[in-house]
Amino acid sequence: MTVLLELKGVNKSFGALRVAQDVTFDLPEGQALGVIGPNGAGKSTLFNLIGGALPPSSGQIAFDGHDVTRTPASARCRAGVARSFQIPHPFVGMSVFENLLVASSFGESGHTDPEAAAAHILDITGLRHRANRHAGSLTLLERKRLELSRALATGPKLLLLDEIAGGLTEGECHDLVATIKDVQSTGVSIIWIEHIVHALMAVVDRLIVIDFGRIVADGDPATVMAQPEVQEIYMGISVEDAA
Amino acid sequence: MANRILQALLALTILALALAPLWAGRADLRLLMEVLAYLALAQMWNLLAGYTGLISVGQQAWVGLGGYLFFALTILGGVPVFAAFPLAALLTAVLAVPTGWVAFRLQGAYFAIGTWVIAEVYRLVAAQVGALGGGSGISLPVAVAKSIAETRMGREYVMYYIAFALAVIAVAGVWLILRSRWGLALTAIRDSEVAAESVGVNTMRSKFLIYVITAGLTGLTGAFLFFQKLRITPDAAFSVNDWTAFVIFIVVIGGIGTIEGPIIGTILFFALREVAADWGTWYLMGLGALAIAVMLIDKRGLWGAIHARWGLSILPVSRNLPD
Ligand SMILES: Nc1ncnc2c1ncn2[C@@H]1O[C@H](COP(=O)(O)OP(=O)(O)O)[C@@H](O)[C@H]1O
Ligand SMILES: [Mg+2]
Numbered sequence: 158m159t160v161l162l163e164l165k166g167v168n169k170s171f172g173a174l175r176v177a178q179d180v181t182f183d184l185p186e187g188q189a190l191g192v193i194g195p196n197g198a199g200k201s202t203l204f205n206l207i208g209g210a211l212p213p214s215s216g217q218i219a220f221d222g223h224d225v226t227r228t229p230a231s232a233r234c235r236a237g238v239a240r241s242f243q244i245p246h247p248f249v250g251m252s253v254f255e256n257l258l259v260a261s262s263f264g265e266s267g268h269t270d271p272e273a274a275a276a277h278i279l280d281i282t283g284l285r286h287r288a289n290r291h292a293g294s295l296t297l298l299e300r301k302r303l304e305l306s307r308a309l310a311t312g313p314k315l316l317l318l319d320e321i322a323g324g325l326t327e328g329e330c331h332d333l334v335a336t337i338k339d340v341q342s343t344g345v346s347i348i349w350i351e352h353i354v355h356a357l358m359a360v361v362d363r364l365i366v367i368d369f370g371r372i373v374a375d376g377d378p379a380t381v382m383a384q385p386e387v388q389e390i391y392m393g394i395s396v397e398d399a400a
Numbered sequence: 401m402a403n404r405i406l407q408a409l410l411a412l413t414i415l416a417l418a419l420a421p422l423w424a425g426r427a428d429l430r431l432l433m434e435v436l437a438y439l440a441l442a443q444m445w446n447l448l449a450g451y452t453g454l455i456s457v458g459q460q461a462w463v464g465l466g467g468y469l470f471f472a473l474t475i476l477g478g479v480p481v482f483a484a485f486p487l488a489a490l491l492t493a494v495l496a497v498p499t500g501w502v503a504f505r506l507q508g509a510y511f512a513i514g515t516w517v518i519a520e521v522y523r524l525v526a527a528q529v530g531a532l533g534g535g536s537g538i539s540l541p542v543a544v545a546k547s548i549a550e551t552r553m554g555r556e557y558v559m560y561y562i563a564f565a566l567a568v569i570a571v572a573g574v575w576l577i578l579r580s581r582w583g584l585a586l587t588a589i590r591d592s593e594v595a596a597e598s599v600g601v602n603t604m605r606s607k608f609l610i611y612v613i614t615a616g617l618t619g620l621t622g623a624f625l626f627f628q629k630l631r632i633t634p635d636a637a638f639s640v641n642d643w644t645a646f647v648i649f650i651v652v653i654g655g656i657g658t659i660e661g662p663i664i665g666t667i668l669f670f671a672l673r674e675v676a677a678d679w680g681t682w683y684l685m686g687l688g689a690l691a692i693a694v695m696l697i698d699k700r701g702l703w704g705a706i707h708a709r710w711g712l713s714i715l716p717v718s719r720n721l722p723d
Pocket of ligand 2: 202
């Protein structure tokens with residue numbers, strides 16, 4: 158088992174607010190890891206730390222055998238880390254196709270034909286019919302799908318997905334799950350933050366629960382969900398969705 | 401269709417400008433030179449602020465440096481005029497490297513103020529250079545001016561074509577950059593820096609490169625402007641009003657972050673000036689009010705709003721996915 162991502166004692170504070178506290182875990186290559194936790198627990202911050210948008214206050218992050226703790230986000234992307242943003246950040250003045258073209262041109266090197274790579278991803282994620290539309294004119298759901306598409310177009314080894322299933326219909330959610338499973342089957346490792354627990358459970362091999370910036374549970378998804386303290390933290394959502 | 405008409409209009413305008421010495425009088429040529437120089441300045445500020453988000457209010461640093469370097473090279477160095485232009489531009493770009501190194505430590509509003517302070521420092525330094533007339537400035541020796549053409553009208557023609565070339569270099573240069581792979585990155589940075597960074601764009605390097613390139617071309621414009629005036633003083637060379645405030649006005653009303661915006665803005669600016677120049681201070685206050693109105697009504701500016709509503713594009717830079 159090769160470790161793709163390794164966090165060791167990672168801490169992050171905003172002033173007095175500690176949003177990551179001694180976060181330590183390994184992600185084996187090829188794994189799909191789910192992350193749940195209440196709002197404000199520090200899940201998105203964890204992605205900012207792994208993706209390089211924010212430097213940790215202390216601790217180490219290694220990716221693919223290299224220490225990347227101080228590596229800028231763009232270099233991490235080129236090394237193979239891609240992310241979606243919980244609040245979509247489309248390139249609003251560009252077409253959907255161009256949004257992907259930026260990613261396939263500048264992401265992890267190896268796309269000798271960025272146009273073809275971008276077009277291929279649009280087929281996979283079902284955004285092809287929007288290819289030449291202005292990204293600024295997309296609906297929120299389409300913008301979320303663009304986040305996923307653009308991240309995929311970088312050609313990642315590790316894909317970080319931040320709440321992309323919210324608001325989808327049952328059928329759309331089913332398609333999304335299938336897409337993510339397909340991506341994983343090509344060897345891409347995934348960390349997925351999601352409130353729609355049943356969608357998450359259909360994909361992930363492992364589940365981490367975060368509360369107040371701390372990992373409070375980590376392991377087999379069903380076992381983790383069954384823990385009383387997780388039930389307590391997660392009551393509302395787990396009762397409703399895991400059913 | 402509408403795009404084609406606009407493109408034909410642009411082509412005709414370029415043709416008319418290329419032939420201007422045939423139809424324009426001396427005063428008209430002078431005005432056109434100023435228009436073309438401002439178009440170059442506006443394209444540079446737009447590339448910097450509109451695409452990389454670096455709001456500089458210190459462009460006068462580069463205009464002034466370009467002008468002073470040109471005077472120093474020709475007067476003190478004896479460098480021929482046509483070699484002094486590219487050299488002044490190059491040296492301005494070289495000076496932008498350490499200047500940028502300082503300015504880039506500052507973010508947002510601090511960056512803006514920082515660029516202004518840096519320009520003031522350059523002005524004070526220029527005023528200390530005794531060999532270039534210190535605080536009272538210096539005139540270009542007649543011999544230098546005459547080296548490009550013997551007659552007065554001949555000089556006007558040569559100067560006009562320098563201005564024409566400057567504007568063409570600025571517009572075509574920006575267009576070529578935006579159509580390149582790098583242009584894709586710059587447009588992405590314009591729309592969301594954090595997302596651009598997340599898909600592998602080295603935003604810091606792009607911003608720094610643009611900062612240095614725009615400084616060089618702004619310096620070239622400065623060299624031309626003061627060659628045309630035949631006289632340079634620290635106050636004129638490093639004027640925040642002339643070389644930054646008016647330029648920002650042009651880009652803001654025309655449409656920031658588009659290549660057409662600065663063109664529209666320049667036309668509008670000079671049209672307004674021709675009409676309202678006698679109004680004195682009221683004219684300046686009107687300009688300010690108009691810029692604020694644009695920002696409140698539609699901060700994309702005139703061209704930005706037109707482009708958004710009708711999808712018009714005179715110099716297209718987008719890449720479509722063929723069906
Ligand atoms: N850049 C920031 N500056 C200050 N506080 C922040 C910043 N980013 C997030 N926070 C705060 O950190 C906490 C965790 O946020 P976040 O990681 O987005 O939570 P989650 O994704 O789990 O809902 C929240 O209280 C949030 O307000
Ligand atoms: Mg979040």
